Each structure stands twice: as C-alpha cells, then as structure tokens.
Amino acid sequence: MEQIKKAAKKQIFKISTATSLTVIAIIVLTNAIFLGVMAVMGDAYADFTANVLDDMSFSLVVQDIIMIIGLLVYCKIMKVNLKAHFGKPQMKKSEIFSLIIIATGMGQLVSVVTNLLMTLVTMTTGFEIGTVSFVSERNILSTIVMTLAIAVGAPILEELFFRASFFTPLVPHGRVFAITVTAVLFGLYHMNIPQIPAAMVWGFFFAYISLESRSIIPAILGHMFNNSFGALQYALMGNLDINRIAEGDTAYAMENLGTFIPIAIISFSIYGIMFAAIILLIIRLAKRGKNAFRITGAAEENNGLTKGEAFAAYFINPATIILMLMVIGMTIFTVIGMR
Numbered sequence: 001m002e003q004i005k006k007a008a009k010k011q012i013f014k015i016s017t018a019t020s021l022t023v024i025a026i027i028v029l030t031n032a033i034f035l036g037v038m039a040v041m042g043d044a045y046a047d048f049t050a051n052v053l054d055d056m057s058f059s060l061v062v063q064d065i066i067m068i069i070g071l072l073v074y075c076k077i078m079k080v081n082l083k084a085h086f087g088k089p090q091m092k093k094s095e096i097f098s099l100i101i102i103a104t105g106m107g108q109l110v111s112v113v114t115n116l117l118m119t120l121v122t123m124t125t126g127f128e129i130g131t132v133s134f135v136s137e138r139n140i141l142s143t144i145v146m147t148l149a150i151a152v153g154a155p156i157l158e159e160l161f162f163r164a165s166f167f168t169p170l171v172p173h174g175r176v177f178a179i180t181v182t183a184v185l186f187g188l189y190h191m192n193i194p195q196i197p198a199a200m201v202w203g204f205f206f207a208y209i210s211l212e213s214r215s216i217i218p219a220i221l222g223h224m225f226n227n228s229f230g231a232l233q234y235a236l237m238g239n240l241d242i243n244r245i246a247e248g249d250t251a252y253a254m255e256n257l258g259t260f261i262p263i264a265i266i267s268f269s270i271y272g273i274m275f276a277a278i279i280l281l282i283i284r285l286a287k288r289g290k291n292a293f294r295i296t297g298a299a300e301e302n303n304g305l306t307k308g309e310a311f312a313a314y315f316i317n318p319a320t321i322i323l324m325l326m327v328i329g330m331t332i333f334t335v336i337g338m339r
Helices: 002-041 044-051 055-078 082-086 093-125 140-165 168-173 175-189 196-213 217-237 242-246 250-255 257-291 307-315 318-337
Strands: none
Touching: 002 044, 002 055, 002 168, 002 175, 002 307, 002 318, 044 055, 055 140, 082 140, 093 196, 093 217, 093 257, 140 175, 140 196, 140 217, 168 175, 175 196, 175 307, 175 318, 196 217, 217 257, 307 318
C-alpha cells in the first residue's frame, strides 16, 4: 500500500507541476507581450487603443492566443484527449438545464453577496476595494471583441482548460478532490475580488456537470449562458458615459432611457435566475438528500490517499506555491492599486 500511495503522490505532484507551470506561463507571457507591444509602439499605442482595440480587448486577444497554445502543449504533455470530451452528454436534457440554472443562479447569488460585503467594508472603514473594470472608453471593434470574448471565447477556453485538461488527470485520484482543486484554481485565476468566490462556485458546478454527463458540452453551454448576461450588459454600457452615470446625472439618464431599460431587464433576469436556482436546488436536495450531487458511474481508483494527503501532495508543489503567491499578489495589487 505504501508503494501505491507513493506512486499516487508522485503522479499528483507531476500533474500539479504541469498545471501550475502552464498557468504561470499564460499569465507571464500575456503580460510580457502586452507590455512589449506598448513599449515598441510608444506614442502610437495611444492611437491604437483609441481607434483599434482598447487595453482590455487587446489584452484578452493576446491571452486567448497564449491560452490556445498552452492548451495544446499541456494536452500533449499530459496525454489528454480533448476530442473525448465532446461526446454526446449522458444526461437528460431536463437535468442539464436544471443544473445550468442552479450553477448560474448560485454563482450570481454569491457575486451579489460579495459585492454587498465589499460595499459594507467601504461604508464602515472608508477603504474602497479596487476591482477590474470591464467598462472603458472604446470603439465599436473593441466592444465586439470584448462581447465575443466574454460570451464565447472565455467559456470555451476556460472549460477546455479547467474542466477538461486540468481536471481529467486528477479524477483517478478522487473526484471530489479533482472538482475542488480545479474550482479553487478557476476562482483564483480571475484575480478580481468580486469574481473569485462566484467563479469557485461555477467551477464546482461545471466540473460536476461535465463529469456526470461525460461531456464538456453542457459545461460550455452553461458557461456561455452565464457569461451572456455580462456580455450583453458590457455591450449596452458602451453607449453610455460612465462618468456621468457615476455622478448621478438624472437628465443624462432620461436621455438614454432606451439603453437603461434593456440593462434593467437583464439585471432583473439575473435575479429571476437566482430565485429559480434556489427553488431548483431545494427541490433537488428534498428529492435526493445527501445524494443531491453524488457522482455516479465507476468507482474511484483506490490509491490509498486520504483527501488531506491528496490536497497536500498537490499544493506543496513549488510551482503551485509560486502560482498561488502570484495570483494572490496580483489580486492584492488590484485591490490596492485600482481604486
């Protein structure tokens, strides 16, 4: 048994190394290329961001390209067959729909609670927590690129990374372990306080859906559904002067009522989905009890490790420690620096 446990720890260590180095490479290369282009273009970069792509849009385009390359390299090294994840979902459509609503609603609920807590902190301490803003001065191309990146690009690439590539090698070492590790990584990867808790919730549910359905397709569709609300809000906000809104310009708000109404409808729709998610979750728990999110199928491989030993084997990895310090450091910089 000791030999089996030793081999399992070694394998988990290898997976942790490959996963962490891949994420570190994506973060470092994205920022290096972004800053490099700024340095090379010099004064011309201001014209580029004004007339072609703004900072956020350009950064996301660079990141997506790096992610695609990283995905291919990781799958080659870890021998992950992405095509195998695109099979027909082995789950009833009604259950997939129900789980997508639960995932979206519960994540949005956590996001709302997080924002309320942030507001409470600001009101009681006077300290304003900095966050990444997805709204900026931009042209039509930037708006299109960002909208597609949020609604389509991110769901596909993030699901292929976190619920297929990173997740698959961990499953034989424990399905709860695999879901938890990738959910934590997915949350921290966002490096933005309002998004981290919600992303962890989405990471848990999308991993569960992909594992139960034996397909990545429902998770991608669920992720797209969730992100579509933010993408639509982003596209609509592009027609508004954010500064005048922040200043409470009532006359300006009335002039742009045609834009505010769709934004309000989207916001109310999100609250409606949150309510539906709570109802569906209660029904699921009432019907299934402790088996509400029990994973069916073949038994897990018995590698002799407890969950604690498996987590320790994953997170004591030097590369993973560096990654954790990097994303936590960048999150803290966002909190302090973007106020």
